[in-house]
Amino acid sequence: MLPHMMVALTLMSLTCGETPAVQVILTNKGLQYGKDACAAWIQDRLELITFPDISGDIQISIFGSIDYTLTGTTITKCDFPDPSVEFYEDYTGFKTSISGLSVAVTGEIMAQWGIIKYSGSFNMAILGVDVTSVLELGKDADGRLSVTSVSCDARIEDVDIQLNGGFRPAVKIFSSEHCRIFTLFTPQICPTVKDSIVNLEYHLQAMNVSFDVNQDITVDLPLTNLSFISASSLNLGLKGEFYSTKMHTEPPFEPQPFMVPEQTGYMLSLGFSEFTLNSASFGYYSAGLLQLLVNDSMIPSLSPVRLNTSSMGSFIPQLPKMYPGLLMDLQVYARDIPLFSFRPGVVELDLQGAIKAFAIQSNGTHIPLFKLNADSKLSGKVWIADGRLKGSMGMNNFTLTLAASDVGPFKRDNDRLGKGIYLPRLKHAELVNTVLEVDTVSFNERHHINVSVWPAEENGIMWIKCVFLPNRAL
Ligand SMILES: *[C@@H]1O[C@H](CO)[C@@H](O)[C@H](O)[C@H]1NC(C)=O
Ligand SMILES: *[C@@H]1O[C@H](CO)[C@@H](O)[C@H](O)[C@H]1NC(C)=O
Ligand SMILES: *[C@@H]1O[C@H](CO)[C@@H](O)[C@H](O)[C@H]1NC(C)=O
Ligand SMILES: *[C@@H]1O[C@H](CO)[C@@H](O)[C@H](O)[C@H]1NC(C)=O
Ligand SMILES: *[C@@H]1O[C@H](CO)[C@@H](O)[C@H](O)[C@H]1NC(C)=O
Ligand SMILES: *[C@@H]1O[C@H](CO)[C@@H](O)[C@H](O)[C@H]1NC(C)=O
Numbered sequence: 001m002l003p004h005m006m007v008a009l010t011l012m013s014l015t016c017g018e019t020p021a022v023q024v025i026l027t028n029k030g031l032q033y034g035k036d037a038c039a040a041w042i043q044d045r046l047e048l049i050t051f052p053d054i055s056g057d058i059q060i061s062i063f064g065s066i067d068y069t070l071t072g073t074t075i076t077k078c079d080f081p082d083p084s085v086e087f088y089e090d091y092t093g094f095k096t097s098i099s100g101l102s103v104a105v106t107g108e109i110m111a112q113w114g115i116i117k118y119s120g121s122f123n124m125a126i127l128g129v130d131v132t133s134v135l136e137l138g139k140d141a142d143g144r145l146s147v148t149s150v151s152c153d154a155r156i157e158d159v160d161i162q163l164n165g166g167f168r169p170a171v172k173i174f175s176s177e178h179c180r181i182f183t184l185f186t187p188q189i190c191p192t193v194k195d196s197i198v199n200l201e202y203h204l205q206a207m208n209v210s211f212d213v214n215q216d217i218t219v220d221l222p223l224t225n226l227s228f229i230s231a232s233s234l235n236l237g238l239k240g241e242f243y244s245t246k247m248h249t250e251p252p253f254e255p256q257p258f259m260v261p262e263q264t265g266y267m268l269s270l271g272f273s274e275f276t277l278n279s280a281s282f283g284y285y286s287a288g289l290l291q292l293l294v295n296d297s298m299i300p301s302l303s304p305v306r307l308n309t310s311s312m313g314s315f316i317p318q319l320p321k322m323y324p325g326l327l328m329d330l331q332v333y334a335r336d337i338p339l340f341s342f343r344p345g346v347v348e349l350d351l352q353g354a355i356k357a358f359a360i361q362s363n364g365t366h367i368p369l370f371k372l373n374a375d376s377k378l379s380g381k382v383w384i385a386d387g388r389l390k391g392s393m394g395m396n397n398f399t400l401t402l403a404a405s406d407v408g409p410f411k412r413d414n415d416r417l418g419k420g421i422y423l424p425r426l427k428h429a430e431l432v433n434t435v436l437e438v439d440t441v442s443f444n445e446r447h448h449i450n451v452s453v454w455p456a457e458e459n460g461i462m463w464i465k466c467v468f469l470p471n472r473a474l
């Protein structure tokens with residue numbers, strides 16, 4: 001009993017108690033943009049639709065029934081009024097409706113009533129179609145977004161059918177039956193709407209919630225929360241955690257709850273906490289990727305300082321005396337997880353590194369010489385330009401301390417050593433090259449995306465806001 005309860009509690013805490021590290025806020029403006037893009041997409045494709053053959057029968061009172069088959073039905077004209085979509089708080093979803101849709105179709109008809117057969121072409125106008133549908137958003141156990149149809153209502157005002165050619169009496173009967181044909185169409189609308197929602201759900205279920213950023217790191221983006229924060233904005237909480245692809249271990253820190261303030265005028269706001277960047281940092285660190293072996297052949301040939309005991313003698317005089325004429329190498333690594341912190345206006349990075357120096361004997365044996373701790377604080381700003389997240393970083397503080405020495409004490413000189421060591425100074429370079437990259441998403445060629453990165457007014461978060469603008473506004 002107890003193990004079962006433990007499992008249930010663990011699962012509950014995993015699925016319910018997760019604090020999102022990334023939050024996306026969709027505003028009504030963003031929803032309307034999405035609707036316009038969808039409506040344009042549907043309209044472009046409507047006239048290309050070809051219907052499958054439709055067969056059925058129409059019961060005509062005591063005279064039996066007419067069997068019919070419609071083939072080669074295509075849309076000739078479509079009056080597609082602007083649909084409406086709004087947030088629907090009762091179900092954490094949307095209410096969509098379209099009113100006054102009219103479609104003209106043409107095709108071939110074959111019909112049989114007793115011994116009377118009819119075949120010819122038909123033109124049909126389906127007029128005044130109103131459809132209202134309510135969709136509920138949710139998340140499945142794996143954190144994928146799901147949609148379900150809550151309700152659907154459909155109404156057709158009128159159907160006009162015109163048959164060309166064939167046997168006159170049949171034409172007459174068919175034409176007089178148009179009221180019945182219209183009742184045949186109405187019940188088909190909602191199942192079609194529901195089928196397309198099921199189809200959408202099928203595509204959502206096929207989506208991944210975890211993506212490999214490169215061979216070393218994977219990002220997990222399942223939904224954690226889904227709720228309205230007001231009547232006009234929907235908040236999606238995402239886990240937003242990076243993992244080492246090799247070892248899926250949890251970092252020794254947790255995401256902190258935060259609020260992304262609603263920004264009027266923006267379609268989408270994206271806020272992420274420092275947890276996201278730090279989980280990437282932990283992923284690299286725990287997989288042992290934050291280390292580098294530097295040897296003499298990696299030092300640019302123009303450098304006057306070489307990685308050998310005689311060259312290093314200008315910093316550590318006893319070195320060439322103890323180990324004359326030997327090449328050296330340096331093992332540079334992070335002593336701890338490099339941690340990012342977001343402060344208003346700036347991103348700070350705390351790097352605690354170490355450098356272990358070895359002399360290499362001719363038979364390959366490495367002799368440990370000394371170990372230096374190199375601690376640095378970097379700070380920078382980030383912004384978005386050309387559809388990429390960019391940043392500039394500067395070093396605030398760099399401290400070298402001698403942690404251990406096998407060659408006796410020596411004076412370390414920050415300035416002199418600093419000149420010999422490559423200092424990371426990423427002016428106008430991409431901040432976290434492959435980890436974070438916001439590419440311009442073009443939904444269609446008529447729009448572009450305006451993205452701004454905001455330094456948060458409170459510590460620990462960063463906001464990115466997007467607005468999609470028509471290109472002509474440029
Ligand atoms: C998301 O869920 C967590 C845990 O249940 C909760 O602390 C947090 O307030 C929720 N956030 C939103 C925006 O609903
Ligand atoms: C989901 O991930 C798997 C494995 O990483 C991949 O093969 C598949 O193509 C992905 N599916 C989508 C829709 O991206
Ligand atoms: C230095 O390191 C590189 C890469 O690890 C290696 O290819 C090269 O052979 C090394 N050179 C020496 C002199 O050890
Ligand atoms: C060590 O470096 C010096 C330059 O500082 C160079 O003249 C010398 O040949 C190098 N020694 C070895 C063993 O590579
Ligand atoms: C390498 O050479 C040094 C002396 O040149 C010697 O002390 C050491 O034992 C040797 N190591 C190996 C593994 O042969
Ligand atoms: C630089 O870091 C050292 C050690 O962490 C600290 O003692 C010193 O105050 C720092 N200097 C500045 C200017 O922040």
Ligand SMILES: *[C@@H]1O[C@H](CO)[C@@H](O)[C@H](O)[C@H]1NC(C)=O
Nearest residue numbers: 265449450451452466467469
């Ligand atoms: C879009 O970005 C440009 C340049 O950054 C800015 O001048 C403009 O005000 C932005 N438009 C909106 C609606 O935010």
